[in-house]
Amino acid sequence: MSGIKSDVLVIGGGTAACVAAASAMEAGKKVTMVFPNGGSSEISGGAIDILGVIPGEKPEICEDYQEGIEAVLKEAPDHVYGKCKDSLESGVKTLVDLAEAGGYPMKGFDGKNVWVPNMLGTFAVNAYVPEAMADGIVEPGKEARILVVGIKGNVTFNAKAAAMSYQKYQEKLGGKATYFSTEIHLTGWGDRRKISDGELADYLDTTEGKEELLTLIKTFCMNNRYAFDTILFPPVLGYLKTQSIVAELKEVCGCKIAEVQALGNSVVGYRFTRAIYRALEVKGIQMLKGSKVAKIEAVDQKVKADCVVGLTDQLHPGEGVEIEAAAAVLATGGYIGGGIKARKTEVWIELLDQNLGTLTTDQLTRDAIAPKGQQFMQLGVEVNEDLSVKEETWKGRLFACGDVLAGHNFANERSGAGIAAASAYLAGKHAAAV
Numbered sequence: 001m002s003g004i005k006s007d008v009l010v011i012g013g014g015t016a017a018c019v020a021a022a023s024a025m026e027a028g029k030k031v032t033m034v035f036p037n038g039g040s041s042e043i044s045g046g047a048i049d050i051l052g053v054i055p056g057e058k059p060e061i062c063e064d065y066q067e068g069i070e071a072v073l074k075e076a077p078d079h080v081y082g083k084c085k086d087s088l089e090s091g092v093k094t095l096v097d098l099a100e101a102g103g104y105p106m107k108g109f110d111g112k113n114v115w116v117p118n119m120l121g122t123f124a125v126n127a128y129v130p131e132a133m134a135d136g137i138v139e140p141g142k143e144a145r146i147l148v149v150g151i152k153g154n155v156t157f158n159a160k161a162a163a164m165s166y167q168k169y170q171e172k173l174g175g176k177a178t179y180f181s182t183e184i185h186l187t188g189w190g191d192r193r194k195i196s197d198g199e200l201a202d203y204l205d206t207t208e209g210k211e212e213l214l215t216l217i218k219t220f221c222m223n224n225r226y227a228f229d230t231i232l233f234p235p236v237l238g239y240l241k242t243q244s245i246v247a248e249l250k251e252v253c254g255c256k257i258a259e260v261q262a263l264g265n266s267v268v269g270y271r272f273t274r275a276i277y278r279a280l281e282v283k284g285i286q287m288l289k290g291s292k293v294a295k296i297e298a299v300d301q302k303v304k305a306d307c308v309v310g311l312t313d314q315l316h317p318g319e320g321v322e323i324e325a326a327a328a329v330l331a332t333g334g335y336i337g338g339g340i341k342a343r344k345t346e347v348w349i350e351l352l353d354q355n356l357g358t359l360t361t362d363q364l365t366r367d368a369i370a371p372k373g374q375q376f377m378q379l380g381v382e383v384n385e386d387l388s389v390k391e392e393t394w395k396g397r398l399f400a401c402g403d404v405l406a407g408h409n410f411a412n413e414r415s416g417a418g419i420a421a422a423s424a425y426l427a428g429k430h431a432a433a434v
């Protein structure tokens with residue numbers, strides 16, 4: 001088994017891991033990251049939610065996310081933000097800077113949450129959105145003509161249904177726009193009847209793909225009797241060339257252009273995580289991609305981790321690598337990222353082999369989307385004020401951040417990347433100080 005020595009080991013490759021790694025590196029430490037994939041960050045909508053909804057019998061939408069955080073803490077003083085809210089600004093700045101450096105610029109709205117049209121035909125509440133989505137936000141009270149464009153064969157987005165739904169739904173948010181729809185027929189990718197979001201994004205990254213899209217839209221705009229204020233596209237405008245495709249569309253259409261927000265398994269989540277990896281690599285962080293930590297333990301003033309690098313199956317055991325570091329950050333995510341696992345009715349912190357207890361049906365709400373949230377979503381690693389893992393065995397050398405932490409529910413609070421960034425910034429700083 002080969003070996004690596006580092007100051008800080010970061011376990012994970014999602015939003016929390018990336019911010020923790022940047023934060024520890026900013027403190028002048030050698031940082032090594034180990035991860036198999038981007039976890040839930042890779043399939044996310046690629047926006048930054050900080051605190052969008054105050055959960056309760058009657059969930060409240062919050063306009064100002066700082067006020068939202070205070071309201072949540074009043075109801076639930078043990079909420080994770082109680083430990084990391086003071087790091088929110090630095091954590092989010094670190095995340096936004098990384099994304100921008102990797103080619104994924106984002107936009108915030110002076111502490112306010114905004115409403116972005118999504119692929120479902122409804123609107124999602126976010127604190128920061130990728131620049132490619134920023135021109136699609138609902139502007140209460142403003143009259144505007146908005147065209148929603150679908151692409152024939154791309155069945156994940158039905159432009160006609162989405163436009164009808166936006167028209168109705170916007171009333172709740174004070175929107176006064178008129179939505180129209182059309183479907184364009186790209187032919188350059190072949191004569192198959194269906195095309196996935198990923199294939200479309202790949203095609204639009206090519207010169208032929210982009211030119212075909214520009215020509216079709218330009219012709220549509222010239223032949224249309226009315227001008228549009230904004231044109232919305234599905235979130236497939238390239239993996240790599242999104243900024244230039246959006247800029248050229250703006251030029252040929254003479255109006256605002258935006259992608260709508262993605263749902264799970266999206267092109268946008270992939271863009272987001274890959275941009276951040278590019279920026280971390282430039283900073284000099286050692287990244288063991290396609291790898292996994294199989295075991296960690298605290299030994300002799302160190303944290304030791306057994307890792308498996310490379311493809312593993314019955315025939316390929318992968319290469320074993322032992323990493324030794326002064327401190328480690330656990331950023332392995334929740335149920336989706338792989339940090340928390342349900343084994344039958346029991347919930348475990350996978351890497352710590354820690355049993356969080358048995359779930360019974362009376363702890364579950366029948367509504368999948370329950371107003372107060374599902375109780376099991378609050379389970380996770382218990383930490384001290386400095387985000388070090390409470391269990392004594394770790395001797396203050398293991399810190400945790402992001403979805404693996406107990407005491408929050410990103411889904412019904414709309415707080416995912418905000419908590420990941422705030423807690424990771426703090427965990428990274430404390431790990432660097434060990």
Ligand SMILES: Cc1cc2nc3c(=O)[nH]c(=O)nc-3n(C[C@H](O)[C@H](O)[C@H](O)COP(=O)(O)OP(=O)(O)OC[C@H]3O[C@@H](n4cnc5c(N)ncnc54)[C@H](O)[C@@H]3O)c2cc1C
Nearest residue numbers: 012013014016039040041045049293333337402403416417
């Ligand atoms: C469909 C969907 C859409 C979402 N959209 C948004 C959104 O638009 N905005 C927003 O703010 N939030 C969104 N969220 C929530 C947000 O994605 C998460 O809250 C946030 O990404 C959590 O980050 P994390 O780094 O803690 O976990 P994750 O992103 O899940 O990362 C966990 C990491 O740990 C790695 N890992 C696990 N086990 C090991 C191991 N043994 N060894 C090494 N590595 C390991 C995983 O591979 C992964 O890299 C969305 C969530 C989902 C599911």
